Structure formats: structure tokens, C-alpha cells
Amino acid sequence: MILFLCLIVFITILFFKKQTTGKNSYTFASPPRLPLIGNLHQLGQHPHRSLCYLSHRYGPLMLLHFGSVPVIVASTAEAARDILKTHDAVFASRPRSKIFEKLLYNSRNMASAPYGEYWRQMKSVSVIHLLSNKMVGSYRQVRQEEIGLMMEKIRESGSSPMNLTKILSCLTNDVICRVALGRKYGVGTDFKEMIDRLMRQLGTYTVGSFVPWLGWIDWISGLEARLEKTANDFDKLLERIVQDHEDGDGNKADFVDVLLAVQRENSVGFEIDRSSIKAIILDAFVGGTDTSSTLVEWEMTELLGHPECMKRLQDEVRTICKGKSSVSEDDVKDMKYLKAVVKETLRLHPPVPLMVPHQSRDDVKLRDNYVPAGTQVVVNLWAIGREAATWGPDENAFRPERHLDSSADFRGQDFELIPFGAGRRMCPGISFAVVLNEVVLANLVHGFDWQSTEDQTDVAESIGSVIRRMDPLYVIASSTTVLD
Incomplete structure (x- = not known):
């Protein structure tokens, strides 16, 4: 026992010595x-909230240590501007991560790939053939x-409570499948569970x-096995999708x-393997299904609360669409209050409240502070949206x-509202979403008047990279006289 305690003290001394080395x-x-874990214990179940509260004491750019890894956290619009605009090129890369390696085909997808030629080419292919304004218009x-x-599914529910969360998830999944994969895939009810697990x-x-030398803890805790199962479940689905297209008639x-x-013709100048194809398809699922349905879910939650x-929005929509049985995309262009509701929900509930971590590619001076190459940076969008100043x-x-x-918009130029990010690594699917x-x-x-089955004023948040409601949104919808 004494020997064990001496060993712990020795390791702790070495750790503190390592931490103080180069502290300037x-x-x-x-x-x-x-010791050992740094500030990881301060993240809690909802890191976006914990980091926001820490920033009130330690400032808009604060330094934390996740184990042995230094991480700078930006929590205000100006701090985000310094990173994503002033020094955008320096902070354009991504750190290596066991999570990305396991779940995202070793970071071969667009969101987590390191900055470089591979990322540029994959982004170009995705934007030109899936996410450009021209392509988005073609999906109308x-x-x-x-x-x-x-809407028909909602009408069929009558006056019974319905799970609007599930309905919205099915909608976004079906849209993504049709525009990206050519048809709906019968992924079954397990797909929602798979997406939730992945997020x-x-x-x-x-x-x-x-803390690399403590990596065995991930195996002991079962995390490695859980990651492996999720990766295998998605790989089976994605392999079926790719194989279906290879076996198709090509029409x-x-x-x-x-x-x-692109793979056959080698048109990007380097070889793209099957894992890269599946990783980019996974990007479409991850970036387009859960985040899109989550946003509508929070909009309805806030409106019900x-x-x-809700009444002001309904008055606007029903006035512009008077006599119509549905709302078209042309009608939406004139709905100012609708757009205000969307902005306000994105401000309070950015679907991904902590941006995917950035990493500095070179040494840089950030507000008179020296930042070595390889430093991770996290931008807290949740904190930026709740900045009192x-x-x-x-x-x-x-x-x-x-x-x-x-005049503030969310397309990456106004840093007080950047739910889709900004700079080189900004989400390219903003128009689609x-x-x-x-x-x-x-x-x-x-089309409906809405009634909630529970109080919507204090709703618990889920855990994960995409923050949705902890519990599904159950509502009762009544058809309006507009449709009678």
C-alpha cells in the first residue's frame, strides 16, 4: 500500500513538472x-454551459487543459472573430481524435479532416454536387x-398526442436520402437510435x-466497444448504400x-478509397438530419412556451398565405417574423453549441498571447448567443x-450570430438547412393550431455534440379553418 501511494506521489510530481515546463x-x-485530468472534471454533462460560466470569471479567451492537451476557449463574438477571421488560416485545421478516428473513418469526412488538399477537394465535390445554391434549388x-x-401524417393523428420529434426526424431523413442517395432507404426505427448514439x-x-498513457481506461469503461459497435452499424448501412449504387443501372x-x-476517374488528382466515399455520405446524414430536425424541434418548443x-407568427403566415392550403418557398421569402423566430432559436439553441475543435497550424500571437502550433481551440456558440454585452x-x-x-445574419459575417460557424471551416450546408x-x-x-402536453418553459437538454431536447416533444395538433 505504501509503495502504491509513493508511486502516485511520484507520478503527480512528474505531471506537475511537465505542466510547469514552458508555462510562459x-x-x-x-x-x-x-493532476492528470487537468480541467476535464469541470466540463460536466453540458460542457457548453460549464465553459460559459467559467468564461465569466476567466475571460473571453481562457486556457484550459484537457488532460495534457492545452485548449483555448473563445466565448464572445470578438474572441470568435479573432480566431475565425483575423487568424482564420492559422486555425483552419482539426486535431486528431480517437472519436473521429473510430466513428468518422479516421477523419476522412469533410467536417473533421485536417486542413489540406484532401479537405479542399472533398469540400469542393460536396458543394458543387450537393450543397450549392443551384443544387439546393433543384431539390424543391x-x-x-x-x-x-x-402534414398528412399529422392530420391523421387527429386530436391524439403525437411525437413531433419522431415526425421531424423522419422528414429530414427522407429528404436527405432522396437528394443525396437517390431514394429513401428503409433503415427502420433503429436508424433514429443509431443517429442519437452517434451524436x-x-x-x-x-x-x-x-492522457494517452491512460487510454486503457477507455477500454475498461466499455467506451471502445461502444464506439466500435456504432462504427460497425453505420458501416453496414453505408456499405449497402454504396453497393446499391454500384449495382444500379446508372440512369x-x-x-x-x-x-x-470521382473515384473511377480519379478526377481530384489523388485516389479516393471506399472509406472516403462512405465518410462523405455519413457527413450528409450527420450534418443534415439530426441538426435540421433539432432546430425545428426547438423552434416549436419556444413557440409553445x-x-x-406563436400567434404573431401564425398571423403573419396565414395573412401572406390566405386561401392557400400550404406554404411555398416563394411565400416564405416575405415572412420577416418567421425569419426572426429562426434567428432567435439559433441564438439560444445552436444545434451544435460547441464548434468542432480547431487546431493552430503555426505559432501565432492572439491578443498579445503566444499560441504554439498544435493548440486546440473551441468556440462556444452557446455562450456567444447569450452574451449580455x-x-x-x-x-x-x-x-x-x-x-x-x-441587419445581423447567420451566414458567417456577423460574429454575434454564427450557429453555422465562420471562415474556412464554416458549415457549407447552410443554404440547404x-x-x-x-x-x-x-x-x-x-396548417395547425398547437397544444403542448407538458410545460415548455424549462426543458432539459440532451447530452452529445448536437443538443436537442432530452425528451421527445409530444403535442396535439388541430387543423385550422384555413384548410377546411
């Missing part, structure tokens, strides 16, 4: 840390048909990623067909009106 490299304010018929099916695990902090050129053609906002004393209140006279979100929300409030 960073001069950011930093909360005290524990798909969106219209799937929204129509969703939860993507938000996990592994011991091995931050329809959807996104998967484009990726296979603020009946006056920007949004006023009611920063935690849902008040869409604050956006009616504001916004047009679907606006027309879905408009149709929901146009």
Missing part, C-alpha cells in the same frame, strides 16, 4: 487544474413532396485522446453516383422581435 508559452487566464420538389407527407458519442471526451446521377465517378410569439439584459429570453430591426427549416416551420404553424 501561454498567458491566458486559466482555472486551477487537477423533393422538399414539397416530403413536407406534404408530413452522443461524438460529444464524448475520451481519456485516451487527452440517375445522385450524389453517391458522383462520388463513385411563448403563445404570443451584445443582446442586452434579457439575453436569456426568447424574443424574436430583437431581430426585426437588426435554412430553406428546409423555414418552409417546414411555416407549414406547421399555417
Whole structure:
């Protein structure tokens, strides 16, 4: 026993010695840390909240240590601007992560790939053939048909409580499948569980990623096995999708067909293997299904908790679409309050509240602080959306009106509202997400009056990289006289 305690003391002394070595490299304010784990114990179940509270004491750019890894956390609009605009090129890369390696084909997808030629080419292929404004416009018929099916499903529920969370997840999944994969895939009810599991695990902090010599703890805790199961489950699905396209007649050129053609023709100048194809397809699922349905879910949650906002939105939509049985994408263009509701929800509930970590490629001076190459940086979008200096004393209140006279947009130029990120690593699917979100929300409030089955004023958040409601949203929908 004495020998064991001596060993622990020895390891602790070595660890503190390592921490103090080169301590002058960073001069950011930093909360005290524990041996071995650093500040990991301060993250809690909802790191976006914990980091926000820490920033109130330690400043908009603070230094934490996740195990032995230094991490700078940006928590204000100006701090985000310094990283994502002023020094965008320096912080454009991604750190290596056991989670990314296991779940995202060793970071071969666009979101987690290191900055470089591979990432540039994969982004170019995705934008040109799936996410450009031209391509997004071409999916209009798909969106219209799937929204129509969703509305019919809601009508069939009558006055019975329905799981709106499940309905919205099915909608976004079906839209993504049709536009990216060419058809709906009968992935069954297990697909929702798979997506939830993936998102939860993507938000996990592994011991091995931050304290490499303690990586065996991830195996003992069962995390390695859970990651392996999720990776295998998705790989089986993605392999079936790719094989279906290889066996097809080739008459329809959807996104998967484009990726296979790029592979055959070697048109990007280097070889793309099958894992890369599956990783990019997974990007479409991860970036397009859960985040899109989560946003509508939070919009409806806030509107149900603020009946006056719901009524104002319904009045706007029903006035513009008077006499129509549904809302078109052309109608949505004139709905100012609808757009304000979307902005306010993105401010309070960014689907991914902590941006995917960035990593510095070179040494850089950040606000007179020296930052060595290889430093990780996390931008807390949740904290930025609740910054009192920007949004006023009611920063935690849902008040869409604050956006009616504001020119701030969420397309990466106004750093007080960057739910899709900014700079080189900004989410390229913003146009795809916004047009679907606006027309879905408009149709929901146009076609039905809504009643919640529970209080919507204090809703628990889920755990993971995408923060949705902890519990599904159950509602009762009543058809309006507009449709009678």
C-alpha cells in the first residue's frame, strides 16, 4: 500500500513538472487544474454551459487543459472573430481524435479532416454536387413532396398526442436520402437510435485522446466497444448504400453516383478509397438530419412556451398565405417574423453549441498571447448567443422581435450570430438547412393550431455534440379553418 501511494506521489510530481515546463508559452487566464485530468472534471454533462460560466470569471479567451492537451476557449463574438477571421488560416485545421478516428473513418469526412488538399477537394465535390445554391434549388420538389407527407401524417393523428420529434426526424431523413442517395432507404426505427448514439458519442471526451498513457481506461469503461459497435452499424448501412449504387443501372446521377465517378476517374488528382466515399455520405446524414430536425424541434418548443410569439407568427403566415392550403418557398421569402423566430432559436439553441475543435497550424500571437502550433481551440456558440454585452439584459429570453430591426445574419459575417460557424471551416450546408427549416416551420404553424402536453418553459437538454431536447416533444395538433 505504501509503495502504491509513493508511486502516485511520484507520478503527480512528474505531471506537475511537465505542466510547469514552458508555462510562459501561454498567458491566458486559466482555472486551477487537477493532476492528470487537468480541467476535464469541470466540463460536466453540458460542457457548453460549464465553459460559459467559467468564461465569466476567466475571460473571453481562457486556457484550459484537457488532460495534457492545452485548449483555448473563445466565448464572445470578438474572441470568435479573432480566431475565425483575423487568424482564420492559422486555425483552419482539426486535431486528431480517437472519436473521429473510430466513428468518422479516421477523419476522412469533410467536417473533421485536417486542413489540406484532401479537405479542399472533398469540400469542393460536396458543394458543387450537393450543397450549392443551384443544387439546393433543384431539390424543391423533393422538399414539397416530403413536407406534404408530413402534414398528412399529422392530420391523421387527429386530436391524439403525437411525437413531433419522431415526425421531424423522419422528414429530414427522407429528404436527405432522396437528394443525396437517390431514394429513401428503409433503415427502420433503429436508424433514429443509431443517429442519437452517434451524436452522443461524438460529444464524448475520451481519456485516451487527452492522457494517452491512460487510454486503457477507455477500454475498461466499455467506451471502445461502444464506439466500435456504432462504427460497425453505420458501416453496414453505408456499405449497402454504396453497393446499391454500384449495382444500379446508372440512369440517375445522385450524389453517391458522383462520388463513385470521382473515384473511377480519379478526377481530384489523388485516389479516393471506399472509406472516403462512405465518410462523405455519413457527413450528409450527420450534418443534415439530426441538426435540421433539432432546430425545428426547438423552434416549436419556444413557440409553445411563448403563445404570443406563436400567434404573431401564425398571423403573419396565414395573412401572406390566405386561401392557400400550404406554404411555398416563394411565400416564405416575405415572412420577416418567421425569419426572426429562426434567428432567435439559433441564438439560444445552436444545434451544435460547441464548434468542432480547431487546431493552430503555426505559432501565432492572439491578443498579445503566444499560441504554439498544435493548440486546440473551441468556440462556444452557446455562450456567444447569450452574451449580455451584445443582446442586452434579457439575453436569456426568447424574443424574436430583437431581430426585426437588426441587419445581423447567420451566414458567417456577423460574429454575434454564427450557429453555422465562420471562415474556412464554416458549415457549407447552410443554404440547404435554412430553406428546409423555414418552409417546414411555416407549414406547421399555417396548417395547425398547437397544444403542448407538458410545460415548455424549462426543458432539459440532451447530452452529445448536437443538443436537442432530452425528451421527445409530444403535442396535439388541430387543423385550422384555413384548410377546411
